[in-house]
Amino acid sequence: MNSFNYERATAPEAAIHSGSAHNAKFLAGGTNLVDLMKYGVESPATLVDINHLSLNQVVASPDGGVTIGALVRNSDLADHALIKNQYPLLSQALLSGASPQLRNMATTGGNLLQRTRCYYFTDVSFPACNKREPGSGCAAIKGYNRIHAVLGQTDKGPASGETCIATNPSDMNVAMAALSAKVEVQGAHGKRTIPFSEFHRLPGSTPSVETALKPDELIVAVTLPPAKFSKNAFYLKIRDRNSYAFALISVAAGLEMDGGQVKSAGLALGGVALKPWREPDAERLLIGKPATIEVFKQVADTLLRGAKGYEHNAFKIEMAKQGVVRCLTLASQGTTEGTQA
Ligand SMILES: Cc1cc2nc3c(=O)[nH]c(=O)nc-3n(C[C@H](O)[C@H](O)[C@H](O)COP(=O)(O)OP(=O)(O)OC[C@H]3O[C@@H](n4cnc5c(N)ncnc54)[C@H](O)[C@@H]3O)c2cc1C
Missing domain, CATH: 3.30.43.10 (Uridine Diphospho-n-acetylenolpyruvylglucosamine Reductase, domain 2)
Structure with missing residues (x-):
């Protein structure tokens, strides 16, 4: 070291x-x-x-939402009464991640910024990683790419120009995306708020730049808007081992139901891209519709449109589609306590 x-x-x-x-x-x-x-x-x-900063509180916000300090530990957040009751999607996602010991240490800010688990990134004996060494290439594209991205590899469409096919490994981030969180940051020039959809970046031509955070900026909190999905939410995590493993794919689904119809929805995919994958067109397909398998299949096709697999991970595309249908079905049936870890 x-x-x-x-x-x-x-x-x-x-x-x-x-x-x-x-x-x-x-x-x-x-x-x-x-x-x-x-x-x-x-x-x-x-x-x-x-x-030692005082950033470890979970407090109800005046607008009816909640403010989560950047140093709130993952286990405390998952167990917090306000989160369990009003944002069960977040609680479920957190409890599906890592192990109890790790969740006791891991913080909200650190989880937001945890780095990819791409083998070629974490093992410095592999020379080619555009994230570690800009310009060196991406060994994963033609290498062993079982855990890698199928969406968002390039800004210009999936045909060419990939510089990095790593994925964002966080479970928490997928729920935060579906819940339309905002990230509160503070830097030398003051404070600013970053919508969650703009916080993590796709690789584009600069895969080493992973977020909208500037180097000297500190995440101070994450805010959630007033809860809409407390009654109908589900976090589905599919992985090689049913405990203590990162997601191959995951789905965070929150539905606001009005009778038998969907009034509003938050839907995000994990394990498929360098950021949680959200597609407004897919969510729009749900609005005003009954919660049926046929509707959910259309949503899944729209969410995965443009997906491109590689030698070892093409299976993720169908897995993600089926995961979306299953997760939306479970969410529509009502929230259950999440104990997936
Ligand atoms: C064996 C193992 C299994 C795991 N399994 C899972 C899993 O299944 N699902 C999952 O989601 N995660 C999993 N994790 C990852 C774990 O959730 C993360 O390591 C953890 O959330 C990181 O939080 P931390 O507070 O320890 O971050 P740190 O390691 O302290 O920091 C991570 C990064 O964030 C930056 N940072 C931290 N806080 C701030 C801040 N407030 N402002 C600006 N920058 C900041 C740091 O500088 C650093 O770059 C696993 C980890 C391990 C070791």
Whole structure:
């Protein structure tokens, strides 16, 4: 491991100041960053420990939504009464991730920024990774790509020009996307709010730039709008092993029902792209329609349109379509407690 400076911040402004130094990184739960430092993927010159900032509250917002501090641990968030009762989709997604021990350490901000599990990214003995070494290529495209993306590999359509086919590994992010969360950030020049759909980036021509966050910006909170999907929500995670494994694909579905018809919907896919995949056209297909398999199949086809598989992951396209139908069906039948981990 490389040597590095360690600083403990006690106020956001001090953290931001220290974080603006060359090659500084914020340290939250450390469950991803420290692993990557041990692998030699990340080698920050300074670690700014933010664990002593007062960002660990979950509070009801005046608009009827909720504000989640960036340092709220995944286990505390999943178990929080307000989240369990009003945003069960988020609670289910969190409980499907990692293990109880990891969730006790992992934070909301760190989970948002956890990095891909692409083998070619995490193993520095592979020379080609545009994310690690811009311009070096993407070994996954012609390599072993079972866990990789089938959507959003290029801004110009799936025919050519892929620079990176990694996926975002977070379960929490998929639920946050379906719930239309917003990310509150603070930097040297003040505070700003980033809609969740704009927070994570597709690879385009700069796959090493993963989010809209600037290097010196600190995530202070995530906000959720007033809850609409408390009664009809489901997080479906499909993985090689039924516990303690990342998703091959996952689906977060929230439905606001009016009688037998869908009044509004939030739907996102995980494990298929470098960001949670949401498609407004697919959600529009649900509005005013009855909750039937036929409608859900049309939604799945629309959500997966343009998908492109590779040698080892083409199965994900059909798996995702069937997952969407199953998840929407389960959501329409009513929320159940999620205990998938
Ligand atoms: C064995 C294992 C299995 C796992 N399985 C799953 C799984 O099934 N599903 C899943 O979703 N996740 C899984 N995870 C990942 C885990 O959820 C993440 O490691 C965790 O959420 C990261 O949070 P952290 O607080 O530890 O982040 P850290 O490791 O501290 O930080 C991660 C990144 O975020 C940055 N950062 C942290 N907080 C802030 C902030 N407030 N502002 C700006 N930048 C910040 C750090 O600088 C760093 O770049 C697994 C992890 C392990 C080790």
